[in-house]
Amino acid sequence: MSALPGSRATQDAGAFDWPLCYEAEGLLNRYADAFLNLNSFAARLAQRMSNETGTEFFEWIDHLVISPQHGDDLRQVGFVEESVDAPKGTTVLWHPRAMMPRVLLRNEEAASPTGAPAEVAIRPEVLADFLARQDLDAPIDGAFGARLRRALVSEENGTKLSAVERLGHRGFVVQESTPEFVPRVLRARELWQTRKRDFADDACGVKHAFDRLEAVLALVDRDAACELFFAEERRYWEARNRAARIQKRRQDQLGLGWGNHDHHTFRSSREHFAGLNEFLLRLGFQKRERYYAGAEAGWGAQISEQPVAGIVVFADVDLMPDETQIDFSTQRLPAAPKLGTVGLWCALHGDSFLQAGMHHLEARFNFTLLRDQLVREGVNTMKPFSDFEFLRQAFTEGERWPVRPARVQAALDQGLITQAQADGFLRDGAIGSHLENLQRKGGFKGFNQKSVSVIISATDPRKIQEAHPM
Structure with a gap:
């Protein structure tokens, strides 16, 4: 299927002729809807997302955790395995041609009669902000500086809603950072925040940006x-x-x-x-x-x-x-x-x-x-x-x-x-x-x-x- 009428990309025509993957989207939406029917906290949050921010719960999903028995259904609609860090007994699936959440097939999860995932993880920009605004007393797995941080938000009817924060990381295993990494992250953030933008000569501004880039890459x-x-x-x-x-x-x-x-x-x-x-x-x-x-x-x-x-x-x-x-x-x-x-x-x-x-x-x-x-x-x-x-x-x-x-x-x-x-x-x-x-x-x-x-x-x-x- 052609991506859109009137679009013309110069590279390999097939590489960026993005398809419409309604079957894959429909399958994930059915999983998400079944989850919301079982997890009342998530359902209330989804309603607030809609009413108060004009966003849809689906767009905030980082990943879903589901039984391997659903693997064939996912593969038939375009999902393939991704090689990233994951807990033992877990297979990570992603859709390389579509913008969709990833799916974790976890061996220990039994198939739900409703098709509901055992867990859905959403991804706010800052995990601590999310927990604070939701008034949750939930411990964060992974201290500041960990490339993946997560917290359990709600557990109900055999389902878990969790929230994750990522720092340039696609894996699914929380690993604590080294003691020296945290100050490096803080310094790198500060270098970007204080980047001077306005020079009499724009070429000097571009050079300054590249100099900052070198300084940041020496840190992280x-x-x-x-x-x-x-x-x-x-x-x-x-x-x-x-x-x-x-x-x-x-x-x-x-x-x-x-x-x-x-x-x-x-x-x-x-x-x-x-x-x-x-x-x-x-x-x-x-x-x-x-x-x-x-x-x-x-x-x-x-x-x-x-x-x-x-x-x-x-x-x-x-x-x-x-x-x-x-x-x-x-x-x-x-x-x-x-x-x-x-x-x-x-x-x-x-x-x-x-x-x-x-x-x-x-x-x-x-x-x-x-x-x-x-x-x-x-x-x-x-x-x-x-x-x-x-x-x-x-x-x-x-x-x-x-x-x-x-x-x-x-x-x-x-x-x-x-x-x-x-x-x-x-x-x-x-x-x-x-x-x-x-x-x-x-x-x-x-x-x-x-x-x-x-x-x-x-x-x-x-x-x-x-x-x-x-």
Whole structure:
């Protein structure tokens, strides 16, 4: 099955032609529903997730533990064995072509007549926050610094609800960290938190980021470094976006944090796009789809995934029509004679990698629930730019950020904007960042190029300035 109409990835067509795995999703949903029927704490939590955060319980599941008698059913819908640390007598299954929780087949578990898992583990961003907000006196297995930490949340009718926290780790065995690792983690986090972003010369900012990366990698491995880096990137973005702060507060009321993140979007200038991708590779990312919209919308994007930390980055950049045959993620791009939407956003606000922070965080929600709930919080949502059964996406309305006069003057001096546009940006500012409301079904991992072209065009600062002057 083709992933989406209109999408075109440059790599092996089969590798990133993501299928719709409704059978696999349906099987896991039946397991989860059977579990919720037996575990009242989990059922109440699921209802609160829906009512108070606009999210679905399924999107918070890290893994399910079930009898091996269900193994054939899982394999028939695409699950395969994964070689990771696991308790003795446990087989780990994952779906390599879909975005779904993993399943542990544990020999000691008897098959439930209802198909209910013996255990379901959810993954909040910070385990201690979750336990505190749920008012649970539950011991944490694994001290701070352990790559996997877990706590038993509820045990009822032969089922267990647990919660886990991961630090760049895919295994299932709790191992205490060494005494020296904890201060290393704290120092690494601090190095990311205090990374200077604003330099007179952006090249100095990029070099500084790489210097920080070297310092962090001297303290922790790249998987932990990646997890810590993106936690700080979310905090930086959140501090600049009202919708993000409102939704984060809602999710924090349940102790969940941003554990439902889907992907992080970085807008980049042409000059520093290759450097951004090199930085991600150093953090353990692997390249996925690469989109060329070129003449269609003047942009290109490299999608990358860090398989251990489970983090996805959508990095976009202005692209010229004659650049559709190059690997722009590695080949350094020359200055362009004009600015597209992405380039202008970076010219006005700075690169996402530097001053501006992420253009948006996309997290997984129940699309309609979140949209309606945010309206009551004073946050409106733009028209969906993807509206398929298996992929619904929309930005919250962007907030105008003030633009530094020096940035406006530089763009004007280079002939990249008109005097009228310059005056408008100085007077009214320009649209900054967004929170993106996303709903996926069928385990679909992909994106839609034509849909992204629509929203990139719709958020061009020049169009918004002309249509909605302050």
